[in-house]
Amino acid sequence: MTRGQWVQIEDRYRHRLGDPLSAKAKAHHLTSISSFFRDIQEWGWIPRRFDPRRSFAAPRSLRALIGPKPKVIATDIWAKLLWAGLNLEESDLTRHKNGKHFYPVLLVKALCIVWLFSGLRADEIRRLRVGCTRENWNTDSQSAQAAVCNLDVPVNKTSHAFTKPVDQIVGESIRAWEVERPVQPVAVDAKTGELVHFLFAYRSSRPGPDYINHSLVPILCRKAGVPLEDARGKITSHRARSTIASQLFNAKEPMSLFELQRWLGHKWANSTQHYLDITPTKLAQSFRSAGYFARNVRAIEVLIDREVVVRGEALHEPWNFYDLGHGYCSYDFFDQCPHRMACAKCGFYIAKGSSRAQLLEGKENLLRMRQEIPLNDAELAAVDDGVAALQKLLDQLENVATPDGATPRQLRASELVQIAEGNPDKSSAE
Numbered sequence: 001m002t003r004g005q006w007v008q009i010e011d012r013y014r015h016r017l018g019d020p021l022s023a024k025a026k027a028h029h030l031t032s033i034s035s036f037f038r039d040i041q042e043w044g045w046i047p048r049r050f051d052p053r054r055s056f057a058a059p060r061s062l063r064a065l066i067g068p069k070p071k072v073i074a075t076d077i078w079a080k081l082l083w084a085g086l087n088l089e090e091s092d093l094t095r096h097k098n099g100k101h102f103y104p105v106l107l108v109k110a111l112c113i114v115w116l117f118s119g120l121r122a123d124e125i126r127r128l129r130v131g132c133t134r135e136n137w138n139t140d141s142q143s144a145q146a147a148v149c150n151l152d153v154p155v156n157k158t159s160h161a162f163t164k165p166v167d168q169i170v171g172e173s174i175r176a177w178e179v180e181r182p183v184q185p186v187a188v189d190a191k192t193g194e195l196v197h198f199l200f201a202y203r204s205s206r207p208g209p210d211y212i213n214h215s216l217v218p219i220l221c222r223k224a225g226v227p228l229e230d231a232r233g234k235i236t237s238h239r240a241r242s243t244i245a246s247q248l249f250n251a252k253e254p255m256s257l258f259e260l261q262r263w264l265g266h267k268w269a270n271s272t273q274h275y276l277d278i279t280p281t282k283l284a285q286s287f288r289s290a291g292y293f294a295r296n297v298r299a300i301e302v303l304i305d306r307e308v309v310v311r312g313e314a315l316h317e318p319w320n321f322y323d324l325g326h327g328y329c330s331y332d333f334f335d336q337c338p339h340r341m342a343c344a345k346c347g348f349y350i351a352k353g354s355s356r357a358q359l360l361e362g363k364e365n366l367l368r369m370r371q372e373i374p375l376n377d378a379e380l381a382a383v384d385d386g387v388a389a390l391q392k393l394l395d396q397l398e399n400v401a402t403p404d405g406a407t408p409r410q411l412r413a414s415e416l417v418q419i420a421e422g423n424p425d426k427s428s429a430e
């Protein structure tokens, strides 16, 4: 199937006729057909010979194509739109035959600031009520820029009415319009059936559902000098929500997913994921902060006996000595020794107190270098958790052979001296 097949199509979508269906549309079609067969089975029109849920389930290959695809507006375009909104003037508004824009500039400006800063749905913006902003007395920041106020959001399609913090400028622009707003009769909120005073009403008329998309966005784009579309498609009222949510999520001190869920008025956290786009910079920053490489690599000091290297005897004589703190390991493949964190003191070990170690350190041509060694989880735990983990590591390595062949248990046993039992009577007589 392609777009426009088997349906009556509106003129405004005619230019997309014949385009391939999106993965989401295909999945929706399958769900609709499944519902249709479930219904007619339930009504007894056809016998229950198959399970429509299973037969019309979207295949995995199709489901893999469906996922969060937030249509965030490019940062540079969004910055220009913000500038245009903050500096909107009467001369920027479109004019009708009488030479005037239907709505007063203060109403349009307040509407524009709410759209640019509050992350509300177009329907929520249209249904805001007079007196919907309040000062937030908990603002502890001294900076005027960081000041926030509370905005009462009416019931929306997924959640009940709630209050969200927004920038002070939103409260200021709303209050400026409230001062100028002419007295008008109450109107019915179609969603709740209540009689209310809508904030954005003029001569008892509210901006239409498409006012933001068809009037406000083109006005702002014209003033900002940006196209009506970007790489992700047309700039629409709903894309502001994704853009603001993504900016809050990628901020230096970001809002958490659950805070954003609450701020956006979502019932489920997975809805919020559809609005968030993590920027490559933020991802790189978080990855860097996680310190994966630094966590897995520690530095160890190495002494290089250059004299041996220069003589060309490195093949037969030890030439690099890894500093273990209490002594040196002369094993070339120290980083592969399972005992390196809890050295078993095998034949490659040189105690620090020994004259050979002192000679090594004293040699002028020794180079002090650093070598990076990747550590495994047990070793990391030994470094991080201290003695208990080190003891555990020692126990684990008790019977693991060192590079010279002996296990730590055998090495310890060889240090003990067997005292021969003599005849006590004979010795006393002597």
Ligand code: SF4
Pocket: 328, 329, 330, 331, 334, 337, 338, 339, 340, 341, 342, 343, 344, 345, 346, 347, 348, 349, 350, 402, 403
């Ligand atoms: S057990 Fe031997 S090879 Fe392993 S670190 Fe100790 S001295 Fe080096």
